[in-house]
Amino acid sequence: MIRVGVVGMGKMGLSHLSVLGAHPGVEVTGICDNAKYVLDVLGKYTGFATFTDYERMLAAAPLDAVLIATPSAAHGPMVRAALNRGLHVFCEKPFCLDPAEGAALAAMADAKRLVCQVGYHNRFIGAFREVKRLIDANAIGRVTHVLAEAYGAVVTKPKGASWRTQRAQGGGCLYDYAAHPINLVTWLFGAPQAVAGAALVPVFSAETDDQVYGTLRWDGGLTAQVSVDWTDTSVRKMTTRLTLWGTGGRLYADRQEIQLFLRDDGPIPDGYTPGWNVRYTTELSDPVDFYLRGEEYSAQIDGWIAAIAAGGARENDFASAVETDRTLEMFILNDGAVEASFRAPAVAAPKPGLVGKLMGRR
């Protein structure tokens, strides 16, 4: 039995708590939130030991590991406190708002040989795993360009302040939404060397961004366009998409399906044919023992718990999350920077000549 404490009883914290509660290899030995009301209801009806103070939970509850699902600005100190006590850590995304702090924590976790993971659940979706497998196998040749998108209807009107409306607290479309497609791209190709043309656009929010656009550049010439908008009311729930163009074909994926076009003069991966190939989630998803909202949420927790119990490789370690954090920071640094501009030269208007006459100018 792995003994786990959970801090942060928001939407993600509750969802993780449910997945952990159903896990046969886990005993939840403490839950923590500073909202006493929610904590008291949970304590009364679930029997989990409750704590309003994180340090007290670490000191008093018998723990092997903690899951941290608090506002992002609190991640760093909470992770550090857990590592200091020799606890394995699962932390929600984004990892740390300051990538230097994230890198220090990643080094600390490695030195202490603790199993640490960040909640980028898209890496556990069958369709995106197949994308990773195909790209690693060079299925579409040399990849030249990627379009990484995410859309959803989260902020659809001006609203009151909470941590999610302030960038300094880790709120906003960049940290909350764009982090997902960017994390998928860094999974496939590593961290980009530069971000250009970043636009962090407020639409309804006063203190943070609601749309994120920009270009990622890698030294080898690869580019990726990021297009993310969480004010899009046309979609029912968050939709994350990747489209990749390569010298050998084109690959599209969302959480439900992949569409792969392969040139007929290149190598064809097993199970695929030249031309169009479509594969759906029904064949791409591995079953899980407990299902809540999607296989990926259980699969990422299963992976973390299995790695704690038996060691071995896992997805989304701290170091990989720092690559994403660094990329997010580059967006902030590049936002609004003028790379090249065009100013109309001040010249006299041309006299109407033959062309002008032909075009109807007088």
Add this chain to the structure above:
Amino acid sequence: MTGHVMDRLLFGDNQFFGINHMSEEKARAQAMRFQRTQAIVDVLDAALAEGVRTFMCTTHDRVGEIVAIMKADPAKYGDFLFYPGMPYAHKYANAVTEDGYLGTLKRFLPSEGLLDAAFRGTMSIAGKDVEGLITLLVDAEMKMFDGVKAPVVFLQNVVVDLLLGLRFKDAFRIFADHVRKRYGAEPGFITMNLPLLLRALEAQGVENPIVCANMNKIGFRMSGGWDAYARAMEAYPCRAIAMSIYASGAIPPAEAIAWVAAQPQIESMVFGASSRANIRHTVELVRAADGARRAA
């Protein structure tokens, strides 16, 4: 306990609200097609003409519009049955992110100043007692079904499965008791984790429950697989509705229905379709498969 007899075939609503577990493109095309409520009613009319008269639906706002249309024509829709499934989780999930838990409760609780609702709400919040809150939220969601027949009322899988994992005490029993007492209806539970649910319902004293879960030939989204499902239904008697019988289109229709029809534990199946031809095709396949089973 009144024994409502469920029809063998129930009609689902995913196709009307842009939900398609296979393709986002297809989901969008369906959302466009069913933008007008009358387009949905036309398909329900086709189902009715093929003898499919039970509509298992979420408490989406637009279902309220369908109810209003049907209520206005009792001669045509007098036998039509609604099986509401609540809550429509997206509206609550977005509200929690925006307003927090207490703000969300305030937003969705009945606001018309009913003494009973105000009392249950205030006492519940003060006493951290979920019974009053659960019953109030059920009442808020049931309002749109005033005046039509709703003999089974479901708790949706996102909520059922969240509570299952939390090992939340009493919630299923509170829901079941309230649905029976207040609405004279049977409680139903939708889940992606049937074995776990059946154990929890027995522990909470909900007997012979109506449950609805994915049951399909390829085991798609059946936590533990068919063997675990069959064993659980053997151990804990229940009235089972199979959903996702086609596994989002991964199984050819005849093969999918032959498999479901051959499982004696499955009482009913729910399916979605957008055309009368497809509805009729499913009705005929089920009739043929059931006939073959009876003959054997």
